[in-house]
Ligand SMILES: Cc1ncc(C[n+]2csc(CCOP(=O)(O)OP(=O)(O)O)c2C)c(N)n1
């Protein structure tokens with residue numbers, strides 16, 4: 477398969493994220509850039525959705541549990557046609573529908589739930605997946621989690637709940653970039669081995685490189701085609717700040733906006749890159 481279209485989209489979305497953050501003067505570049513390919517593949521290939529009808533019955537849903545990465549989701553939603561790209565530049569402004577974390581009450585088309593307080597998204601996603609089962613709806617629920625976020629106890633309650641209720645319509649995705657707000661996950665509170673932990677709770681596990689479209693596509697297809705009763709998790713190895721050399725794997729870029737000069741350097745790099753190959 478030719479992934480050219482998706483590689484171009486990666487670059488467009490990365491540039492949008494950085495311009496939005498520079499314009500806002502704050503935000504989270506590292507964790508936004510690490511999940512670009514994972515989110516692009518959903519909105520542009522795998523989600524059953526309709527940008528002109530955001531509340532489509534039986535739609536697939538994405539819950540951005542690591543809500544601070546919303547610039548990536550906003551940029552994808554605009555690019556795929558939920559709202560105008562001009563609105564991206566209202567990020568983090570007073571009265572904007574694009575707040576620094578996704579807000580359901582902002583009525584931005586495509587946002588299913590408010591997130592940003594880490595640890596809650598998988599519980600919400602499990603509830604939605606269970607609701608779909610009870611209503612005999614065919615859609616799937618995807619929940620994007622941070623690796624640092626897996627330190628929250630509530631996540632493990634949700635992991636237990638999802639296998640108990642046989643939520644095979646639920647796909648967790650772990651953006652495993654090895655960094656959290658203040659350092660390396662393994663030094664702050666080690667979560668490894670994640671694969672074995674999920675398996676011991678009765679989940680199917682799929683391990684991929686979260687920047688390679690071939691592996692991402694295979695991972696989502698495996699989840700969609702799965703016929704057993706288990707929920708699935710895609711453990712995606714990623715690089716925080718991916719695509720901008722001075723941000724990559726650098727905890728300093730967890731939560732600050734680039735200045736004009738840094739933005740210029742970043743855009744130049746992205747324009748000259750062919751990541752995801
Ligand atoms: C309950 C809660 N505690 C603290 C924070 C502040 N916070 C925002 S991002 C972050 C680090 C998250 O790390 P990780 O889940 O690994 O995300 P990523 O590396 O993808 O940015 C923290 C602690 C929060 N948003 N919610």
Ligand SMILES: [Mg+2]
Pocket residue numbers: 622623624651652653654655656
């Ligand atoms: Mg992380």
